[in-house]
Amino acid sequence: MRVLGVDPGLTRCGVGVVDGEPGRVGRLVTVEVVRTDPDDELSLRLLALDEALSALIAEHQPQSVAVERVFAQHNVRTVMGTAQAGAVAILAAARAGLPVQTYTPSEVKAAVTGSGQADKAQVTTMVTRLLRLPAPPKPADAADALALAICHIWRGGTQAKIRAATLRTVGGSR
Amino acid sequence: MRVLGVDPGLTRCGVGVVDGEPGRVGRLVTVEVVRTDPDDELSLRLLALDEALSALIAEHQPQSVAVERVFAQHNVRTVMGTAQAGAVAILAAARAGLPVQTYTPSEVKAAVTGSGQADKAQVTTMVTRLLRLPAPPKPADAADALALAICHIWRGGTQAKIRAATLRTVGGSR
Numbered sequence: 497m498r499v500l501g502v503d504p505g506l507t508r509c510g511v512g513v514v515d516g517e518p519g520r521v522g523r524l525v526t527v528e529v530v531r532t533d534p535d536d537e538l539s540l541r542l543l544a545l546d547e548a549l550s551a552l553i554a555e556h557q558p559q560s561v562a563v564e565r566v567f568a569q570h571n572v573r574t575v576m577g578t579a580q581a582g583a584v585a586i587l588a589a590a591r592a593g594l595p596v597q598t599y600t601p602s603e604v605k606a607a608v609t610g611s612g613q614a615d616k617a618q619v620t621t622m623v624t625r626l627l628r629l630p631a632p633p634k635p636a637d638a639a640d641a642l643a644l645a646i647c648h649i650w651r652g653g654t655q656a657k658i659r660a661a662t663l664r665t666v667g668g669s670r
Numbered sequence: 671m672r673v674l675g676v677d678p679g680l681t682r683c684g685v686g687v688v689d690g691e692p693g694r695v696g697r698l699v700t701v702e703v704v705r706t707d708p709d710d711e712l713s714l715r716l717l718a719l720d721e722a723l724s725a726l727i728a729e730h731q732p733q734s735v736a737v738e739r740v741f742a743q744h745n746v747r748t749v750m751g752t753a754q755a756g757a758v759a760i761l762a763a764a765r766a767g768l769p770v771q772t773y774t775p776s777e778v779k780a781a782v783t784g785s786g787q788a789d790k791a792q793v794t795t796m797v798t799r800l801l802r803l804p805a806p807p808k809p810a811d812a813a814d815a816l817a818l819a820i821c822h823i824w825r826g827g828t829q830a831k832i833r834a835a836t837l838r839t840v841g842g843s844r
Contacts, residue, residue: 537770538760538770538772539760539761539763539764539769539770540764542757542760542761542764543761543764543765546761546765566750567750576740576741576753579750579753579754579757580753580754580756580757580760581757582754583716583753583754583755583757583758584757584761586712586713586716586754587713587716587717587720587758587761589713590713590714590716590717591717591720595713596711596712596713598712
């Protein structure tokens with residue numbers, strides 16, 4: 497199962513691709529931060545982000561995409577840019593025919609650290625450990641994208657297992 | 671000058687195409703509301719909106735696109751959907767190679783009614799009058815998209831006139 501995790505942002509958009517299966521050690525495929533210039537027009541920034549994400553999907557062929565869900569409770573300006581970048585990411589995945597799932601920051605933190613209130617350092621430590629990386633992923637803010645991908649693999653796995661177990665039970669009762 | 675105006679929304683996205691020149695009566699080319707189903711997944715809704723807007727651009731070949739600028743001061747849920755729909759509209763225009771301009775609601779109201787505090791009925795009345803329509807545009811909430819297109823034609827015209835006047839002055843002083 498290959499998953500693309502996207503931590504949306506207009507100026508810095510974290511992207512990470514992870515191979516993995518629920519309950520197994522994952523493998524880092526690629527991790528990077530897509531940047532767009534704050535001095536450029538919004539339309540050119542969204543276009544650059546769309547092209548970078550579409551190229552990444554074409555190159556690494558993930559089977560699904562996990563995007564962080566955006567809330568409008570913090571800085572208004574930042575949040576609008578994040579919502580716009582998130583929309584571009586979700587659309588790029590949909591246009592490539594890939595299923596998209598969104599997760600809240602606390603769901604992601606809980607998935608990789610066991611606590612929805614974990615701080616950034618704790619998330620980075622666990623991502624480094626779970627993917628057996630020799631050093632924390634760089635750039636540092638790309639760790640969240642990998643955490644999203646790991647969260648999706650584990651959640652997807654849980655759901656798939658429940659589905660499989662249900663099917664077995666149904667099958668056994670026949 | 672043919673302009674596509676987009677009043678972004680995830681459930682209802684107003685779109686209107688107007689032909690016009692600054693200081694002249696505009697002509698309505700088309701007006702409609704693109705709807706997506708609130709029960710559908712977000713990725714499918716953004717994809718449906720992208721496809722509808724891209725088809726509209728391909729069919730009517732506008733030369734530029736005006737999109738309402740979104741603020742995060744009102745209902746949080748609605749605003750996130752509006753920001754996402756706006757991003758899809760801006761990206762669709764950019765992918766078609768068209769220049770995009772955003773306007774605040776009060777800029778649009780001021781452009782068509784003379785007051786940035788005008789209400790919806792006043793905007794609809796003026797759009798109907800300015801485009802010499804026999805009746806208010808339907809659906810009713812599509813009037814804002816037409817107001818955006820009219821605002822853009824007039825603003826673009828004003829800017830073009832100032833530029834032309836500046837060039838004449840510069841030329842005359844030589």
